[in-house]
Amino acid sequence: MRFKRVFTLVLDSVGIGAAKDAAKFDDEGSDTLGHITSYWNSELKLPNLTALGLGNIRADSPLTGVLPVEAPLAYYGKMQEISAGKDSMDGHWEMMGLPVTEPLGFFPNGFPEPLIKAIEEFSGRKVIVNRPISGTEVIAKYGEEQLETGALIVYTSGDSVLQIAANTAIISLDELYRICKYVREITIDEYHIGRIIARPYVGKDKSEFKRTSDRHDFTLVPPKDTVLDMLGQAGFEVIGVGKTNDIFSGKGIATRIHTESNDDGMTKTVEVAQTDFTGLCFTNLVDFDAMYGHRRDLEGYGKALAAFDERLGELLQNLQVNDLLLITADHGNDPGFKGTDHTREYVPLLAYSPSFSKGSSLGIRETYADLGATILDNFELPNKTDGKSFLTDLRRDQDE
Ligand SMILES: O=P(O)(O)O[C@H]1O[C@H](CO)[C@@H](O)[C@H]1O
Ligand SMILES: [Mn+2]
Numbered sequence: 001m002r003f004k005r006v007f008t009l010v011l012d013s014v015g016i017g018a019a020k021d022a023a024k025f026d027d028e029g030s031d032t033l034g035h036i037t038s039y040w041n042s043e044l045k046l047p048n049l050t051a052l053g054l055g056n057i058r059a060d061s062p063l064t065g066v067l068p069v070e071a072p073l074a075y076y077g078k079m080q081e082i083s084a085g086k087d088s089m090d091g092h093w094e095m096m097g098l099p100v101t102e103p104l105g106f107f108p109n110g111f112p113e114p115l116i117k118a119i120e121e122f123s124g125r126k127v128i129v130n131r132p133i134s135g136t137e138v139i140a141k142y143g144e145e146q147l148e149t150g151a152l153i154v155y156t157s158g159d160s161v162l163q164i165a166a167n168t169a170i171i172s173l174d175e176l177y178r179i180c181k182y183v184r185e186i187t188i189d190e191y192h193i194g195r196i197i198a199r200p201y202v203g204k205d206k207s208e209f210k211r212t213s214d215r216h217d218f219t220l221v222p223p224k225d226t227v228l229d230m231l232g233q234a235g236f237e238v239i240g241v242g243k244t245n246d247i248f249s250g251k252g253i254a255t256r257i258h259t260e261s262n263d264d265g266m267t268k269t270v271e272v273a274q275t276d277f278t279g280l281c282f283t284n285l286v287d288f289d290a291m292y293g294h295r296r297d298l299e300g301y302g303k304a305l306a307a308f309d310e311r312l313g314e315l316l317q318n319l320q321v322n323d324l325l326l327i328t329a330d331h332g333n334d335p336g337f338k339g340t341d342h343t344r345e346y347v348p349l350l351a352y353s354p355s356f357s358k359g360s361s362l363g364i365r366e367t368y369a370d371l372g373a374t375i376l377d378n379f380e381l382p383n384k385t386d387g388k389s390f391l392t393d394l395r396r397d398q399d400e
């Protein structure tokens with residue numbers, strides 16, 4: 001074993017430029033980090049990410065204001081996704097060695113009548129909307145109707161998701177979760193929907209509606225063991241912080257820590273870093289995606305990156321010499337791009353340890369699974385994934 005504790009931070013949706021297969025997804029020209037940094041025109045300061053080598057990943061087409069540095073502290077590169085889709089589930093499962101190759105159910109024209117009927121019968125409520133729409137727009141448009149009639153707002157997006165928005169003043173959190181659980185059960189083999197997402201919100205009218213952090217994702221259970229299971233079976237600790245737990249339906253995660261926001265996610269990760277364990281702490285920071293990417297908010301996304309960078313500084317200070325920090329993303333969600341959906345992009349890869357004297361390039365990884373393979377390699381476990389470990393590359397250039 002080389003590193004005792006591995007921290008993996010997934011900056012949800014922080015892509016670093018259109019992937020080579022972006023055209024298949026109609027995402028040519030998408031560039032989450034590129035468009036945010038050029039919107040901010042050098043005003044966006046990301047000192048910690050820059051020092052690690054974020055700008056070095058894009059030496060060929062530099063990010064405005066996030067430039068390559070001469071001696072990056074981390075090993076840097078980018079990863080290509082091989083999963084069939086570009087949702088969080090595809091990205092996270094692939095990272096942990098299980099690319100999603102079997103296509104999931106997409107419903108761009110709304111869910112079939114029998115499914116809607118089943119939801120209505122189970123809940124005793126009428127279903128409204130039933131089409132792809134943004135989650136903030138849908139409550140602004142239909143939230144008042146929901147308050148009047150008690151109807152369920154069911155909607156989807158470009159991903160394999162069935163989302164149910166409910167004002168908790170009339171549909172309690174318990175009831176919403178119960179309905180989502182039922183929908184989860186009936187959409188596993190038939191419909192094969194990736195995630196059923198409970199979207200609670202509060203507010204008396206349109207001017208006040210606000211979604212809460214009680215969002216819950218009921219994801220398909222990974223059909224095979226992932227790196228998380230392999231670690232646990234070998235006796236290593238697996239700690240999930242934030243949405244990570246939902247994305248794996250808890251499978252392979254021994255300790256599950258709920259978070260309220262990106263900031264809280266960093267607080268909880270720092271707290272974990274102050275404990276002694278041997279294994280993996282796997283954190284997802286979802287605000288980038290949910291609050292700024294899908295909302296196509298370049299300004300807010302930039303601020304969230306700066307806020308993250310500051311908290312990253314704190315995490316770096318809490319790392320020990322035999323820790324490894326892996327920073328990456330699960331897909332893109334370019335706030336400067338058309339539509340409101342995820343974008344098929346490369347994701348950044350930064351690998352840092354206080355034990356490194358400096359880093360260098362890890363190149364373009366052919367699959368996110370290289371990350372999981374590296375973790376297995378680190379803990380001297382057999383690589384049962386299609387990923388290729390870059391652990392030995394992390395021994396390059398070191399003074400030791
Ligand atoms: O518009 P909201 O409700 O944020 O939903 C978005 O969040 C889902 C999960 O990331 C995506 O599939 C997209 O639909
Ligand atoms: Mn995501």
Ligand SMILES: [Mn+2]
Pocket residue numbers: 289290294333342
């Ligand atoms: Mn999303």
